[in-house]
Amino acid sequence: MGSNRHPRATVHHFAEPFTFETPFMGHSGTIPELYVAYEVWGDRRNPAVLIGHALSQNTHATDLEHPDDDRKSWWSSMVGPGRVIDTNRFYVICINMLGGCGGSSGPATIDPDTGRPFGLNFPIVTVGDMVRSQKRLLDALGIERLYAVIGGSLGGYQALEWAIMYPDFVERIVPLGAAGCTNQFMIMTNRVQIDAIQMDCNYNHGNYNDKDDSLTGLAIARMVGFTTFISPITMERKFAKYHESQREPIRDSDFHEQMFHEAEDYLRRVSGPFSKIFDANSMVYLLQTWNHFDLAKKYGSLAQAFRDVQAKTLMICATGDNLFPPYLSEDVYKAMQVNDKPARVLLIDEEYGHDFFLIPDIIFEKISPPLKEFLDE
């Protein structure tokens, strides 16, 4: 049972029950206590900026001791002293999403009623639930207003729900590579991932051995994910040179691996370790959260969803993002416009793929300058 809780994370314990948005038959939709893990950077007296993280990430958005080391944190190009989300200017907070495995309550959390992990008895988690758990933490910390909520992918969903659910709490939102609903391509690739995890012989209906780090279904799921995070053209640029140069078999030991491409090796290198630091049930829950996110369905229509929004909105999208193609950001923009809300779309001409918002060069050259302008308004 993997965990991606960062050692720097603080875990806040709420002894009161937490009720989820979606109670189903046989499930109360309530957990008896709530954990919310977070990290903060900067001066408490500065305006507060909330960072929403994506599915596989954790609270460690930046590492002030290693500001230039991509491997020590996941968004140090974006968050830190002198970065666009400036920790000298803002009080920055990043909260592990509900349902994850980075310290906040999730399926791997021990159910106090049974002494065992919740597993598949954990209630279904919506983005709205994540936001409500975050609000509970901010209330406990005495934070009364957010200067901005900024997040990519599933973090962008959180930013949108923040603006809808707590309109007078949020001044600005910046969803990157996000949308008002999940598109069908992503719904399909997420379903493949869920099934790959659940069809693993060792998954055991979610009651897998908590010392078992051999959940190959989770590794397969992650490989599927990786084929969608960067665009085909980026893969070609990244790996074709190896492809070309590798004119001899690189392995002798295994007949069926003799002719193995760098691209295949890469997939395994990035996916195998992931299955040891992430909880398989969390993955199932969060993929379902993703697939069920649909603001139009939840609020009647996309325009209806944004009726009471007060936050200024900057949707950032990229041309090469197959998971969140720009037209989905346009849909949000149009629905905001119907309501006369101050929204705009920043379309980045960038073929990298969905992960564009994590790439330092793209952050520094194409995201930071317009984002700084937006935050300064």
Place this chain on the structure above:
Amino acid sequence: MGSNRHPRATVHHFAEPFTFETPFMGHSGTIPELYVAYEVWGDRRNPAVLIGHALSQNTHATDLEHPDDDRKSWWSSMVGPGRVIDTNRFYVICINMLGGCGGSSGPATIDPDTGRPFGLNFPIVTVGDMVRSQKRLLDALGIERLYAVIGGSLGGYQALEWAIMYPDFVERIVPLGAAGCTNQFMIMTNRVQIDAIQMDCNYNHGNYNDKDDSLTGLAIARMVGFTTFISPITMERKFAKYHESQREPIRDSDFHEQMFHEAEDYLRRVSGPFSKIFDANSMVYLLQTWNHFDLAKKYGSLAQAFRDVQAKTLMICATGDNLFPPYLSEDVYKAMQVNDKPARVLLIDEEYGHDFFLIPDIIFEKISPPLKEFLDE
């Protein structure tokens, strides 16, 4: 151990050994006998046209008794009386690819030396091997010349190798959705599929129970494939209406399936049955065939590969094909041009995705007219 051998297929048995292109250490690269399955349509005295089928298909390219029923054969819009590959005008032959499970020799074939299926002891299969096995059959049938070789995807690879390996045997080739090498995106998604199959607890290093139809890894692999065969925008058009309409849970029985999208249902519907009619080892072998196909690597360069080609070439590609983006067809065209070979590219402005060459509307409107012209030249 699934098989997609069609009842109409004739299986030709060669008692002589067949040696593959790629002998590896510990493997002779030879099988002691060879089976080649095929179907034919039309008059034997007409010019012969060879159809190359794609990975999951079989010999049954058309069904003369059900010419308008897509489900009875896989290419009846293309092949039949009055179709562009006209069975009144051509002698049409479709051969099951070597390594497959549609009647030709493959890993599920019984090794006469052991009395058990070859399994992973079957030699590595290249597109060149497929073509050589097909040539052996055509020789046995007394066919001395091919008017055309036409095939999509892996069938398109076969068409290219035919023109290279037997230049004076082939007058025309028409690869659809193909290329001179497999691009990195496809190499990656193929690798995910191979690993999904091989990591299945019931796979047992390829020695799975031949009555076992519970190889979920193969179903997962197929689901991965399906997320790449049609383009994201096609998925959106195909499924978004269901997504929108489905405002209530459609299943009560399973908590975690309550909110299930049509797109997810579709994926399972098309993938589950496949795992019962296809052999998992064949899938592994053919995905590897795909990943190792690289004419530039085999022949020194793409231009070098086409040096002796005599066939006229028509590459057909489509804008929305992420697996075989048009630039790969352009690469073939340029390498043909270097050699002053009569080649051209037909770029179809069609967002459907890689499977464009299987879709009746696209075949009738956009493929058949230019293809007829090419075949009439």
